[in-house]
Amino acid sequence: MSKINLLLVDDEEQFLSTTKKLFEKRGMNTSxxxxxxxxxxxxxxxxxxxxxxxxKMPKMTGIxxxxxxxxxxxxxxxxxxxxxxxxxxVMEALRPGVFDYVMKPCDIISMSRKVEEAYEKKQAMEKxxxx
Amino acid sequence: MVSDRFKRIRRMILRRAxxxxxxxIMIVCGTxxxxxxxxxxxxxxxxxxxxxxxxxxxxxxxxxxxxxxxQCATNSNSFxxxxxxxRLTEVLxxxxxxxxxFLDLGVFDKDGNHVAYVGPYNLKxxxxxxxxxxxxxxxxxxxxxxxxxxxxxTPHFIIAVxxxxxxxxxxxxxxxxxxxxxxxxxxxxxxxxxEAYIVNHEGVFQTRRRSGGAFMELDPDSNLxxxxxxxxxxxxxxxxxxxxxxxxxxxxxxxxxxxLVVRQEFSEAYAPLISAVIIAVVLIICGGAVVVxxxxxxxxxxxxxxxxxxxxxxxxxxxxxxxxxxxxxxxMSAGVAHEINNPLQIMESERTMxxxxxxxIETGHGVLDEENMSLLNDSVEQIAVQINRCKLITHGxxxxxxxxxxxxQAVDLKQFTQEVVSMIxxxxxxxxxxxxxxxxxxxxxxxxxxxxxxxxxxNLLNNAIDALKAKHGGEIRVTSVRQDDSIAISVADNGCGxxxxxxxxxxxxxxxxxxxxxxxxxxLSTCYGIVERMGGKISVNSELNVGTAFTVWLPLAENxxxxxxxx
Numbered sequence: 293m294s295k296i297n298l299l300l301v302d303d304e305e306q307f308l309s310t311t312k313k314l315f316e317k318r319g320m321n322t323s324x325x326x327x328x329x330x331x332x333x334x335x336x337x338x339x340x341x342x343x344x345x346x347x348k349m350p351k352m353t354g355i356x357x358x359x360x361x362x363x364x365x366x367x368x369x370x371x372x373x374x375x376x377x378x379x380x381x382v383m384e385a386l387r388p389g390v391f392d393y394v395m396k397p398c399d400i401i402s403m404s405r406k407v408e409e410a411y412e413k414k415q416a417m418e419k420x421x422x423x
Numbered sequence: 424m425v426s427d428r429f430k431r432i433r434r435m436i437l438r439r440a441x442x443x444x445x446x447x448i449m450i451v452c453g454t455x456x457x458x459x460x461x462x463x464x465x466x467x468x469x470x471x472x473x474x475x476x477x478x479x480x481x482x483x484x485x486x487x488x489x490x491x492x493x494q495c496a497t498n499s500n501s502f503x504x505x506x507x508x509x510r511l512t513e514v515l516x517x518x519x520x521x522x523x524x525f526l527d528l529g530v531f532d533k534d535g536n537h538v539a540y541v542g543p544y545n546l547k548x549x550x551x552x553x554x555x556x557x558x559x560x561x562x563x564x565x566x567x568x569x570x571x572x573x574x575x576x577t578p579h580f581i582i583a584v585x586x587x588x589x590x591x592x593x594x595x596x597x598x599x600x601x602x603x604x605x606x607x608x609x610x611x612x613x614x615x616x617x618e619a620y621i622v623n624h625e626g627v628f629q630t631r632r633r634s635g636g637a638f639m640e641l642d643p644d645s646n647l648x649x650x651x652x653x654x655x656x657x658x659x660x661x662x663x664x665x666x667x668x669x670x671x672x673x674x675x676x677x678x679x680x681x682x683l684v685v686r687q688e689f690s691e692a693y694a695p696l697i698s699a700v701i702i703a704v705v706l707i708i709c710g711g712a713v714v715v716x717x718x719x720x721x722x723x724x725x726x727x728x729x730x731x732x733x734x735x736x737x738x739x740x741x742x743x744x745x746x747x748x749x750x751x752x753x754x755m756s757a758g759v760a761h762e763i764n765n766p767l768q769i770m771e772s773e774r775t776m777x778x779x780x781x782x783x784i785e786t787g788h789g790v791l792d793e794e795n796m797s798l799l800n801d802s803v804e805q806i807a808v809q810i811n812r813c814k815l816i817t818h819g820x821x822x823x824x825x826x827x828x829x830x831x832q833a834v835d836l837k838q839f840t841q842e843v844v845s846m847i848x849x850x851x852x853x854x855x856x857x858x859x860x861x862x863x864x865x866x867x868x869x870x871x872x873x874x875x876x877x878x879x880x881x882n883l884l885n886n887a888i889d890a891l892k893a894k895h896g897g898e899i900r901v902t903s904v905r906q907d908d909s910i911a912i913s914v915a916d917n918g919c920g921x922x923x924x925x926x927x928x929x930x931x932x933x934x935x936x937x938x939x940x941x942x943x944x945x946x947l948s949t950c951y952g953i954v955e956r957m958g959g960k961i962s963v964n965s966e967l968n969v970g971t972a973f974t975v976w977l978p979l980a981e982n983x984x985x986x987x988x989x990x
Contacts, residue, residue, distance in 0.1 A: 304765050306805065310772040317779055348853050397767035400775040 296320045296411045297339050301331045301357065302346040302373065314400045320407065328357030335365055342410045344394075344403065346373045362389040367417055369410035373398070428733065433726035441718040449711060456703045463696040467670070468658055471613070471692070475656045475672030475685040478611055478619055485524075485607060486678050490565040490582055492521050493597050497584045502593045505530050506539045515541050515597075524603045526579070531557070531594040542598065544575045560585055560594060567679045570601070570629045570638050577601075578638035580629070601638070605630045608683070616688035621681050622648075629681055648673055650682060660689060740952060747949030748878055751885070752820065762816050762849060766809035773802040773809075819846060831957075833868040833980045834876065836903045836910065843880045844901060851888055856897040863904045870980040875953045879961075882946040883914040883973050889937075890918030890971060908979055909959070915972035921965040929963065950975075 298320045300308055308324040315322040323338065325331040331343065345357060358370055369391040391410045394403055496514050504510050515528040527542020535552030551557045554573070560566040564585035570578045583596040608630045611619040620636065621629040626645025628636045636642060647661035648671065656674040663669065668689035673682050690697075780799055783789030844858055851858055884899065891897030900915045921929060928934045930951045954961040958978050965971040 304769065306769050306809075307765065307772060310769060310776060310802075310805065314772060314775050314779065396764040397771045399771055 296407060297341045298322045298407055299331060299334060299340045299343045300324045301326075301328065301343060303327065303348075304346075311400070311403075315404065315407075318400075318404050320404070328360065331357055332360055332364065335361065335368070340365070340368055341414055342391075342407050343368055343370045344373055344407070345370050348374075358389060367414060367421070369414050371403075371406055371410055429726050429730045432729050432733075433722045436722040436725055437718060441722065445711070445714060445718070448714075449707070452703075452707045456700060456707070459703070460696055460700045463699060464693070467692050467696065471617075471670055471672040471685060471687060472656050472658050474611065474613065474617075475619075475674050475683065478608075478685060479656065479674035479676060479683045482608060482621070482683055483676050483678065485604075486567060486582075486676065489522060489524060489597070489599065490567065490584070490678070492518055492525075493582050493584050493595060494565060497586045497595045502530070502532075502586075502588055502591065505595070511539050511541045518597065524599050524607075526598040526600040526603075528598075529596045531583075531596060533592045533594075546574055549574055556581060556583055556596075557594075559583075560596075561592075569623050569627065569679075569681075572639075580604075609633060611685065613685075613687050614691055616691045617685070618687075619683065619685045621676070621683050624680050624682070648682065648684070650675065744875070744878075744949050744952060747882075747946060751878060751882060751946060756820075759816060759820055763813055766812045766816075770806050770809045773805045776802045830872050830874070831870050832873065834871050834873055835868055836866050836912065837862045839873065839876070840880065840901055840903065840912070843877055844884065846881065847884050847888065851884075851899065854888060854892055854897065855895065856888060856891050856899060859898060859900045861900065861902040866903055866905060866910065868980045869910050869977045871957055871977060876957070879950045879953055879975065880912075880914070882950050883975075886946065886973075887914055887916035887918065887971070890916050890920075894918060906976070909976045910979065911974050911976050913972050913974040915970060917970040920967040920969055920971055921963065922967055926963065926965065930961075 296319075298315055300311055300315075300322060301324075302308055303326055305326065308326070312322040312324055323334050323340070325334055331345075334340070335343075343361060345361075347355065358372070361368060361370060370389065371391050372393040374393055374395055391413065392406050394406060496518060500510065500514060505514065511528055511530065515525065518525040518528065527540065527544065527546075529537050529542070529546060530539040531551060532538050535550050535554070535557045537547055537549045537551060540547040555571070556566060556568040559568070560583040564583070566583045568580045568583070570580045572578060579598050579601050581596050581598050583594055585592060585594050608619055608621055611617070616634070618633040620632040622642050622645055623629055626642045626648070628638055628640050628642055631637060632642075644661065644663045647663070649659045649661075650657050650673055656672050658670075658672050660668060660670050669686045670689055670692045671684055671686045673684045675681075676683055777799060780789065780795050780802075784791055784795070789795060840860060840862070844860060848858065884901075887899045891899070894917075896917075898917055901913070902915075903910055903912045905911075925936070930947050934948075951961055954975055954977070960976045961973065962976075963971065963973050
């Protein structure tokens with residue numbers, strides 16, 4: 293299996309730096325962005341398979357970013373990180389285009405498992421699209 | 424403290440609502456009793472005086488008539504006629520037909536010899552030249568004498584008339600029946616002790632006095648009489664030697680120089696008056712006492728209710744502030760949870776990092792080299808940092824939620840506002856809201872309870888954030904400026920604004936435009952209460968779709984009354 297290209301989008305710098313190290317230890321190419329705009333920029337520069345997207349972010353909200361990503365890169369899977377356990381968040385999480393959600397605080401093991409599942413789904417979709 | 428407030432309220436009710444009417448009624452009653460008693464007293468005076476006057480006139484009239492009768496008899500007969508043939512007896516009979524007061528009759532010559540006499544005594548032939556009455560009647564006719572004993576040795580008085588006939592002078596004298604006259608005078612009765620009698624100008628009794636006083640005795644109290652010759656009857660009161668007090672009405676009998684005295688025992692005269700006044704006063708006092716007692720009961724009852732209501736209000740007010748606080752806390756908790764989740768997430772990552780490195784070392788895939796050591800240290804340090812961050816968040820929330828008595832202290836607005844803003848900064852950031860803070864240079868400190876003022880600011884800021892949630896380019900401006908002797912702190916947003924018809928309601932408790940479950944409506948009403956208690960004012964300015972600005976005025980630290988800290 294080739295390396296998964298992961299993009300972490302969260303407004304907490306500390307979270308990004310530490311989590312990036314952990315994912316890289318687990319063999320994933322990890323890029324980081326602190327906001328939706330930067331995330332899209334990075335996705336334009338390099339291939340990204342899965343995006344871990346924080347819902348509550350300043351400037352462009354997570355949901356806006358999600359819509360934009362799905363618009364421009366429909367095959368990329370997005371996993372939402374929600375920090376607030378509200379029904380609205382869950383509903384938003386179940387929107388089409390979202391693969392799954394993780395709730396803060398989340399341990400790295402669960403997160404990486406979901407990323408792998410998302411990657412598998414992406415592979416499957418790409419195969420179907422190719423045929 | 425409770426009984427203080429109770430006493431104060433009761434005193435206020437008594438003083439304002441009851442004291443004035445009570446005093447007025449007492450004055451009215453007092454005035455009525457006074458005039459009533461004055462009237463009664465006048466009554467007594469009048470009665471005695473009138474009686475004395477009437478009686479005086481009666482006696483005077485009697486004496487005049489008897490004198491006149493005698494004068495007639497003198498003028499209708501000559502000396503010779505009267506001294507002969509029993510004419511005198513006829514004349515006496517005639518006189519007695521007119522009045523039974525005539526007791527005897529006598530004729531006297533110019534030398535005072537009793538030349539003719541008809542009557543019960545043996546007086547004919549006696550000479551009266553030396554007698555007082557004879558000397559007097561020679562000068563003045565008719566003459567009425569005082570009571571004297573005379574030859575007959577019995578108390579009597581006479582009327583004498585002089586007649587000049589030709590060259591000679593002769594006199595006709597009649598004795599007035601003392602008992603008849605006495606009855607006439609004495610026959611006046613007022614109750615038990617009222618009596619009438621006559622004394623002469625020296626105070627010698629001319630008639631008997633019922634309560635003690637015989638003919639020709641000197642009235643021991645006569646020196647007490649105050650006779651005013653100008654008026655008909657003089658009215659006075661005096662105490663005699665035994666200490667008994669009497670009311671007197673005395674009038675002059677001009678013909679004789681006698682004084683007719685009507686008197687009554689003081690206590691008897693005024694008995695009805697005194698008993699009436701006493702009854703009235705007792706009734707007033709009893710009535711007054713009942714009114715006072717009722718007033719006290721009423722005032723106590725009302726004061727009690729008011730005190731209880733006061734205390735309940737105080738209690739409710741405190742509870743309301745607490746409820747508002749907790750509601751605020753509840754609303755903030757979502758934000759707070761998010762705030763805490765971030766440090767938790769980071770700590771989780773660091774923990775995983777530590778775990779990974781340790782696993783590597785244990786399984787032999789890695790060594791405890793400098794790089795790994797540094798990574799381990801970094802992680803541990805990062806965990807400490809995040810724990811501290813969580814501590815700040817929880818402490819901030821707990822401090823806010825804690826119930827406490829207002830504690831006034833000098834607050835530096837700039838620092839204070841910055842601290843409070845930092846509490847909601849993150850949430851504002853998430854909603855893309857910009858917060859601008861502006862402070863006057865050299866802003867003086869204000870006297871406030873930091874906890875409660877924090878509650879106010881937080882509420883205003885939260886409201887502003889809510890108003891800007893859906894908007895792009897939302898901005899909140901927090902400014903503090905000095906205005907005369909207060910400071911104006913304003914929180915302004917460029918949000919949806921408040922419609923005019925809702926403006927007056929926003930400070931009402933439980934008024935909210937948010938959907939159920941999202942807003943208790945207690946925020947602004949609590950703010951209002953807190954600001955008022957701090958001696959300040961809160962007001963709002965808003966325009967639909969333009970923005971809203973809430974302004975709080977608080978007095979400066981120097982001017983504020985520090986005693987308010989106890990409220």
